Amino acid sequence: MKSDIHATVSARIIAELEAGAAPWIKPWSATPGANTPCNAVTNRPYSGCNVVLLWMxxxxxxxxxRYLTFKQALDLGGHVRKGERGTKVYFVKQLQIREDGEDDATTRFVPMMREYTVFNVAQCDDLPDAVTAGKSLRVRNPDSxxxxxxxxxxxxxxxxxxxxGEAFYVPSRDFISMPAFSAFKSMDHFYGTVLHELTHWTAHKSRLDRDLKSRFGSRNYAAxxxxxxxxxxxxxxxFGFDSDLRHAGYIAIWIDLxxxxxxxxxxACSQASKAADYLRGLALAAPADVAA
Structure with a gap:
């Protein structure tokens, strides 16, 4: 019997949440300054649920x-060490279905979830240095x-x-309220909070048009x-900031959801990736300052 990918992954996330930890928070101390999982061969960052699964x-x-498949390791002249267990990641592939009707043939696309197993470069031997090396660590002043x-x-x-006094987004007036920078215990907390509110900002009907009208406590609100x-x-x-939960009380409603x-x-992972991509697009499209 084919496994239910959605149920399997959800069960893993629920187990982490029930243990009192959000699985997208844990990894920061393990990989300071290089927190975005990517394919070690293509350097392409993973997205959606794969980011969280690889953070776990x-x-x-x-x-x-940095991760790669068993075959990619072999193609590079290296190998995954015997006994190492990989991590499953998922990609949606569009299958093209041709349907022949009475008058003509039509084509439709059906999304299919594909599963792959990847290994961290630390689980491999004899890989080229360029593949195993990560980004240099950022030196930051946490108070500025x-x-x-x-x-x-x-x-x-x-x-x-x-x-x-408070951090929140007001959809009806389309603005973000933030306490002063000095009110936060660190730079990481300030930027983590404003990026949380900025993700809400992308939901406005003039942008990505997500539902922001649901009542507090509902599953739509939790989502x-x-x-x-x-x-x-x-x-x-x-940006190399240490992520943190806005409110630990969210964990209970996420488990329910x-x-x-x-x-x-x-x-949620897909929508979060779309929001991050939307914001990146705005940043790339912004005109650069011209020196006088």
């Missing part, structure tokens, strides 16, 4: 989040603002109003908060 694998203490992150925030065009948490985690990883809908985690 990263909790084993691997030095760098981060110029690249601030430029990223400005480039989105979002109305971010700092200096207020949107999960999207915002994951979106912030994905972006924090790129994932138990009620085995596809909810996949959907």
């Amino acid at each position: 694998a990263q909790a084993a203490g691997y030095r760098t989040p 603002r981060n110029d690249p992150a601030d430029e990223f925030l400005r480039s989105t065009g979002a109305d971010i109003r700092e200096g207020h 949107e908060e999960l999207i915002a948490e994951l979106g912030a985690a994905f972006l924090c990883a790129e 994932l138990k009620a809908d085995k596809r909810a985690f996949f959907t």
